[in-house]
Amino acid sequence: MTKKICIICTSCDAIGEPAEPTGAWAEEIVAPYRVWQKHGYSVTIASIKGGKVPLDQTSLAPPFTNKEVEEFLDDEAAFAGLVASTPVADIKAADFDAFFLAGGHGTVGDFPNDPNLIALLEAAAAAGKVISSVCHGAEGFVNVKGPDGKPLVAGKCMTCFTDKEEYASGKDKLVPFLLESKLREEGAFFEAAKDLWAPHVVADKNLVTGQNPASSSAVAKRVVEVLSA
Template sequence: MGKTVLFVITSHDSLGDSGQKTGTWAEEVAAPYYVFKNAGWQVKLASVKGGKVPVDAASLQGDFKTAAVEKFLAESEAMAAFENTVPLSQVADSQPDAVFLPGGHGVVWDLPGNKTLDTLLEKTFAAGNVVSAVCHGPCGLLGAKTADGDSILKGKRCTGFSNSEEDAVGKSQVVPFLLEDRMKELGGRYEKAGNWTSFAIADGNLITGQNPQSSERVAQLVVAA
C-alpha cells in the first residue's frame, strides 16, 4: 500500500465582516497535490463542511494561476475530488501517514478552535505521523496539543504567514489574529524568510511553510519524511 495524505481545506468564504470573499488559495492545494501524486501517494481531500471548496478568486488570476493550478483545474479527477470534498467529521478517525493543511485566508476563521481537527492532529502527531501546513494553514495547528498538554508547536522550529506579509496584503486589521504572533505565544520557535520567498521547515514530524511560494517545498519535505 502506498502512503496516504489527508488534506483538510477551509470551507469559509468571507473575510470577517469586510464584505470581501475569500477561501482556500489554489496553488496551496494544486502544487502539493501533484508532489504527492507524483510520489505515488494516495491523496484524500477533506474540508471542514465537505462538498465544494470556496477558492480565493485572487489565486486564479495573473501569476498566481501557476502551471500546477492550470493543470489541476483542467483535470477531471482532481476537480471531482475538489468539488466533492469529504466532511472533516467523516475522516476524524482515519489514520493517514500525513495531514496537510493548505492556507488561504478562510482557514483563519474555521480551523482554529475546531475540536474535530485538533483531535485528528493530536492522534496523527502522537503516532509519529506527519502534521504539515503552509501559509495560513498553521492556523489549524494552534489548538492541537501533545500528551503533556502543551501545544504541538512548543519548542519546535516552525513558520507560517508572517506579520510583514499580512501587512503587505492589507489584511492585518481584517484577520482576528496574526499567525506569526500566535505561533510564538504558543512556544513555537518561529522563523521566516523574506516576503514571498519559498521557506519551509521540518522539525521532527512537524512540517510548516511560510507562504504560497512554499507549498511545493512543504509537500516535498513531507514525502522525504
C-alpha cells in the same frame, strides 16, 4: 505500501466586517497534490464542512495562478476532490500517514476553533503521524495540544505566513490575530525567510511547515523525505 496523505482545506468563503470574499489558496492545494501524486501516494482532499472547497478567486487569476493550477482545474478526477471533499469529521488519523493543512485566508474563519480538526490533529500527533502546513494552514495548530498536553507547536521550530507578509498583503485588519505572533505566544521557535514572499520550509521531526504560497511544492517534497526516512 502506498503512502496516504490527507489535504485539509477551509470551508470558509468570507472573513471580516464587512465580509470580504476569500477561501483556500489554489496553489497551496494543487502543488502538493501534484508532488505526492507523482510519488504514487494516495491523496484525499478534505475540508471542514465537506463538499465544495471555496477557492480564493485571487489565487485563480494572474499573476497568482499558473499552468499547474489551470491543468488541475481541468483534470476531472483531481477537481472532483475539490467539488466533493470529505468532511473532516469523517477523517480518521489511523487511516493516513500524513496530514497537510492548506492555507488561504478562509482558514482564519474555521481552522482554529473547529472541534473535529482539533481532535483529528491531536490524534495524529499522539500516533506520531507527519503533520504539515503551508502559509495560513498553520491556523489549524492554534488550539491543538500535543501528547504532552502542551500546545502542539511549543518548543517546535516552524514557520507560517509572517506578520510582515500579513501587513504587506493588507489583510491585517481582517484577521482575528496575527498568526506568527500567536504561534510564538504558544511557544513555537519561529523561522522566516530573509525576504518577503520567498519560499521557506522548516522541518522539526514530524512537523513540516512552509511560510507562504511559494513554499507549497517545497513543503510537499520535504514531507516525502520525512515519510521516506
